[in-house]
Amino acid sequence: GQNIDQPTEMTATEGAIVQINCTYQTSGFNGLFWYQQHAGEAPTFLSYNVLDGLEEKGRFSSFLSRSKGYSYLLLKELQMKDSASYLCAVRKGSTLGRLYFGRGTQLTVWP
Amino acid sequence: EAGVVQSPRYKIIEKKQPVAFWCNPISGHNTLYWYRQNLGQGPELLIRYENEEAVDDSQLPKDRFSAERLKGVDSTLKIQPAELGDSAVYLCASSSRRSGLVADTQYFGPGTRLTVL
Numbered sequence: 001g002q003n004i005d006q007p008t009e010m011t012a013t014e015g016a017i018v019q020i021n022c023t024y025q026t027s028g029f030n031g032l033f034w035y036q037q038h039a040g041e042a043p044t045f046l047s048y049n050v051l052d053g054l055e056e057k058g059r060f061s062s063f064l065s066r067s068k069g070y071s072y073l074l075l076k077e078l079q080m081k082d083s084a085s086y087l088c089a090v091r092k093g094s095t096l097g098r099l100y101f102g103r104g105t106q107l108t109v110w111p
Numbered sequence: 112e113a114g115v116v117q118s119p120r121y122k123i124i125e126k127k128q129p130v131a132f133w134c135n136p137i138s139g140h141n142t143l144y145w146y147r148q149n150l151g152q153g154p155e156l157l158i159r160y161e162n163e164e165a166v167d168d169s170q171l172p173k174d175r176f177s178a179e180r181l182k183g184v185d186s187t188l189k190i191q192p193a194e195l196g197d198s199a200v201y202l203c204a205s206s207s208r209r210s211g212l213v214a215d216t217q218y219f220g221p222g223t224r225l226t227v228l
Contacts, residue, residue, distance in 0.1 A: 004153075033216070042115075042202065042219040043154065087153050098144070098167060099217060101153025 004102035006088050011108045012078050020073045020105045022088030031091040033099060034062050034073045038084045046086075047073065075107075083109045113137065115220030117203050123226045129191035132223045136184065136205030143180060144217060145188050146202040154202050154219075160186065190225075198227045 003025040012018040024032070031050040035043035049055055049064035049071060061074040075082055085104040091097055116135040124130050136143050141162050146154035157176065159167040162183040171178065175194070180186040190197055204217040 035219075040224075042221045045216050045218065048216065089153070098156040098159060099154075101155070103151065103153050 004088055004090055004100060006086075006102040006105045008103065009106045009108070011110065013110050014078055014080060016078050017074065017076050018078060018107065020075075020086050020088075020107070022071045022073075022102060024069050024071075024088070024090050024100075024102075026069075026090050026092055026100070028092045028097075029066060029090065030093060030097060032062075032064055032071050033089040033091065034060075034071075035087040035089060036084050037087060037104065043087055078109045080109050080111065083107060115203055115205055115218055117201075117220040117223055119223055120221060121224050121226075123228065124193055125228050126195055127192040129189065130193050130225060131187055131189045132201050132203075132225075134186045134188070134203030134220060136186075136203070137207070137218055140205035140207040140218075141183070142206045142215070143186050144204040144206075145178060145186070146204065146219075148200045148202055148222070150199075157188070157201075193225075193227045195227050198225055200224050 006022045033048050034046040036046050037043040047055055047062035049062050052066055054063045059076045064071045085106050087104045088102040089099040091099050118133050143160040145157040147157055148154040158171045158178050160180045163180055176190055178188045200222040202222045203220045206215045206217045
């Protein structure tokens, strides 16, 4: 494995902000992806970072520090529909290389 | 644009029986991936195809698993014989250098949930 670590569970309330952290150890790093997966459904692409810094896309932002092997996904203005598993995945080697996934963080948003 | 299509969505079989899963990738996507996702875990790659060629099958248990992508489009994944530990969700994904705004993003199908009794 690639030692991808993320918290198992998190909870938050509607309208709040939540940060989901992901740490990794790998050689041949070629990008970090965040996917959202609702129960019984396919993972859907949220964000991608290959260079250090913050990528913002609406209510979702993702940050990467390659030197620290660290990323986070920031979700703002939480909604009930954001309750899902959030998967951190590291791509190794070529841009068509395999993704190595973490176990996922199950986020529950309460009213 | 239609997404990745997989069938069946659910399959229940008894151990030692064979089973097959089918995947139709997004049109124009040359790269196809099969992943297995166990409960509470992230997906793990089984095999990756570039057109018809399997270029990464190091994690495929070749004693019982096989896959093919004969015309470089649809793909099938087969297990024969199935074991209790094969119960999982089998996900298919595809990507293309021209997919979206992000180079080579993998787009996933809904998966086949396999239960081996």
